[in-house]
Amino acid sequence: MSWIVVAPFAAWAAVRLSGFEPDWPWVPMVAYTPYAVCAAALGLVLACVLRRWAAGTVALVSVLAMTPAVLPRALTDGNPDAKGPVLRVLAANLLIGLADTEELMALVTRLRPDVLTLQEFTPDARRRLEAAGLLRALPHAVAHPLNGVGGSAVYARHPLKAEKMIKFGPFGQARAWLTHPDGARVEIVSVHPCAPKRIGRQPCWLAGLEALPRGGGALRVLAGDFNATLDHLPMRDLLAAGYRDAADVMGRGFQATWPQPGSTNSTPRVTIDHVLADSRMAVREFQVLSLKRTDHHPVFAELRLP
Template sequence: SLRPDVLTLQEFTPLAERRLAAAGLRELLPYAVTWPAPGAGGSAVYARHPLTAGELIEAGGFGQATAVLRHPGGARVEIVSVHPCAPKRTGRRPCWLAGLQRLPRGDGRLRVLAGDFNATLDHLPLRELLAAGYRDAADAMGRGLSATWGGWGPLPGVTIDHVLAGERMAVRDFRVLAPVGSDHRPVYAELLLP
């Protein structure tokens, strides 16, 4: 079984926070930075190692929680739970673009952007983000087309959930896991710090 050091959650509601606490999540990942919100706009970062809350990235009612993880080896790693609003509804494209454009660019810091980007590697804003100092963990492992959403009807699924690692980090593993009560499949990445 997987024992992640970090878990990012999107569409994080107050009810989800209570249910996860009742299920014992804080025993496995005792540190958390949470921003619960009704509907799809909340997010959270849970971790095995100490976290310090960062600035919440907001656009169109969607909050993207940020935290700085203090690794036992001394490294500090910024984690962002990514979830810009979906561009599919009329008038939502500016919210989607703002949610992606407000994500921090790679500046040599140890940083991980993980979650539901509502974008594939074909979308220009995601390609610009990658070019600004990140690597997509799935793509680095030759699994860049592994569907994470959809595929339950006649159309194939798409890859909109990603783990982006700062250029200084190596990608050791990436997997798309079985669905667990969501229309998105969870993703797992193992990253190595320099």
């Protein structure tokens, strides 16, 4: 019995740490690695209670192997000595435009973001938000509203210059260059690759993540629904390319962002909405927020530019 509990999570640890990411169903499964660490720990306890020392040893190795990959998310990191202006970033998935307009505008009023990235941004959502005063709060916009899941937008307090939208399958990711009043230029991406929840979607999901900009010395912020956790290989590649996850930096990397409690989705909760900041930026604050009529929590980060 102990091997039945221990063996699957030993295999999980081996694949997660291998540097290789199999296709479906592993891509959706690996998002639950923090749960797998807890399950492996329970397997260790069970093996010890039953005095199954071989199984216990394997369970112990599994726990020790996976813990360094996940535990740092609960620990705060240091920051670079960034002394530039502050950039406040809010990101929200609108669930095909159905999210509560009044509540989102209340978040904009309370948090005073310099940048708002929106995913699943529909023409109707644009009409409602702009009628509610979004352009008064954030007068600059690069918006690509579409019916369904593919719409994306960047709204900002400061001038924006549009970049070519990243698009794979039905999912779009708006891009824009923000010019801060102090002269700094920051590329902003409203992130939303394909959701890898069923077989056949992994190439679209992977392409959407691999197309996210990196390198070249430019300052960038990627914010939105990544459909990926820090256990996914493309996310780890992004971080290695010069980004930091704001939640991870603030020790809040275990705060789940999807699905919101009360939504119709009963999937175990995971962290797939992120603000990734250039590693030269300091992260001063991070929050996971609530928004009615969507299954995603909005996320907010306050950054300081170098």
